[in-house]
Amino acid sequence: MSQERYYVPASSIWPIMGALSLFLIAFGAGHYVPQATQGKDGFGGWLMLAGFTTLVLMCFGWFGTVIHESMKGLYSAQMDRSFRQGMSWFIFSEVMFFGAFFGALFYARIFAVPWLGGASNNIFTHELLWPDFSGTWPVATTPGGKSTEIMPWQGIPLINTLILLSSSVTVHLAHISLEKNQRLALKLWLGLTIVLGASFLYMQGHEYIHAYTEMGLKLNAGIYGNTFFMLTGFHGLHVTLGTLMLTIMWLRILKGHFSPHKHFGFMAASWYWHFVDVVWLCLFTFVYVL
Structure with a gap:
């Protein structure tokens, strides 16, 4: 019995560019x-922009290489299973990524803020660090005296949901139509x-402008501002990536790619989009509503 053929791609620059882009974004x-x-200007924002630009270039280049190999019939069923496993583990890593940020939010809300507010007989630390602090969430005032409005769940957040x-x-209807x-x-x-x-993404950008210019809700607005922008900002990044992936799938469909029985590229993008939707539901519930 002959073994199933497994395509081994040639050396590529795209993994290195991907690692470089993630390093620039993180750094x-x-x-x-x-x-x-602290309200200061620096090079961090420019490095993030360079990282995002490199990431977009990497996605276009790597996607193009994989599409070319797939259309030439170089991939076998075993390769298809590898793609499914790889996408599954990628989404799992994204679950862990957001799990860390939600964990930080829960720790601040359930443990840190009540403790600083004098819970569990922590009167000494409360009186010493911040006598006027109220251990309730969300924290609308910082130790420095800066105050912010709380972003309501009505309006743009509800519309985005x-x-x-x-x-x-x-x-999902698109997937059914493809099948x-x-x-x-x-x-x-x-x-x-x-x-x-x-x-x-447009509505979220409008929400950020409103938060910064009219509500005083910024990154320096204490633990509430930090967690708000970290969670919603990273989710917005994932929506951007998901929209980019779906756009590439749409362009491929216009060129006649995919068939009812061979369309994992489309399935992978739809898996990712459903994941982004589930994360937003959790974010809307725990950041905006509760």
């Missing part, structure tokens, strides 16, 4: 956040999903 964010918190829920339905080989419906439903993703 830049590590400097940008404290600089922004409806947008993402709708996009989860449209991408039934209904190409026109596939293009329309997937195109609508991309529009909804872009609309979400």
Whole structure:
């Protein structure tokens, strides 16, 4: 019995560019956040921008290489299973990523803030560090006296929730259309999903402008401002990446790629989009509502 053929790709520059982009994003964010918190200008933001730019270039280049190899018929069923396992582990790593930030939020809300407010007979630390502190969440005043408004869940956050829920339905309908080989419906439903993703990002940008200019809600607005922008900002980054992935899938569909029985590239992008939607529901519940 002959063994199944497994394609081994040639050496590529894309993994190195991917690692470099993530390093620039992490290193830049590590400097940008404290600089922004203190109201200072620095190089952190530029490094983050360079990292995001490199990441986009890497995605286009690497996606193009994989698409070319797939269309040439170089991939076997074993390679397809490898892609499925790789995408599954990637989404799992993203779950752990957001789990860390949600864990920080829960620790601050459940343990740190009540403790600083005098809970568990912690009167000495409370009176010494911040006598006027009230151990309730969200914390709207910093030790330095800066105050901020709390972002309500009504308005833009609720609209964005409806947008993402709708996009989860449209991408599922696009998947069903692909399995039934209904190409026109596939293009329309997937195109609508991309529009909804872009609309979400536009609304979030408008929310950030409103928070900074009118509410006093900034990165230096204490633990509440920090957790708010870290969670919503990283989620917005993931929505951007997901929208980019779906756009590439849509362009491939326009070129006639994918069939009812061979379309894992589309499935991987839809898996990622559903993951982004679930994260937002958790974020909307624990950051905005509760």
